[in-house]
Amino acid sequence: MINDDDPALDDPVGRSLGGRHAHLARGIGRALAYDPEVATFCSVSARPGPEDWAGLARLLGPGAFADMFSCPADPPPDWEPVFSLAGRQLIWPGGARPDLPGSGSGSGSGTGVVELGAESVPEMLDLVARTAPGPFRPRTRELGTYLGVRTGGALVAMAGERLRPPGWTEISAVCTAPEARGRGHAARLVGALAARIVARGERPFLHVAETNTTAIALYERLGFKTRAQVTFRGFRTP
Structure with missing residues (x-):
């Protein structure tokens, strides 16, 4: 850490x-x-x-x-x-613009990464239902920028910005449809988002369940470092 x-x-x-x-x-x-x-x-x-x-x-x-x-x-x-x-909570360690897949071109420009607008919400909700990356609601897209990858017009991968404490932006909802995995979509999406965040003078961070070892390995390979172990908890009010 x-x-x-x-x-x-x-x-x-x-x-x-x-x-x-x-x-x-x-x-x-x-x-x-x-x-x-x-x-x-x-x-x-x-x-x-x-x-x-x-x-x-x-x-x-x-x-x-x-x-x-x-x-x-x-x-x-x-x-x-x-x-x-x-x-666990992982953060980008700072320094120069991240040299990550997708970070050079951002959305578009031949990377296959596109920005997702309000018209894409039904597809985003369907992808979340198929992949279960975490909580996602009909208006979650309003938290920040969401990017996606389309194949044959169909949305097969996405990631976006969620929590935004001062000086930081969380990357979240990183998910890929089962039939499109193994093609580097998640790395390109995280790279494009991280580049946008760093370009506006902030630092990217993210959260992941300890059981999701595949995601942890990806984020560490991209350069993110563990800052802290955390416990996510939910309760029901009286």
């Missing part, structure tokens, strides 16, 4: 909801959550007290799913655990 002490990376959901994604947020006090059509993630303060958990419970409603992402704080005992998944 490498040392990067930027506290924005310790609360990427909260720092995104309180900053560049404020227009996609809803909140009560210090409890914040994305519009449910955009994302499932929610956040409390860095050191939440009873009033923060109560605010989040009111915000989400009774018996609702609270996707706490990597928040390490424990909710009150009457919040029912739904899932717990070991994962």
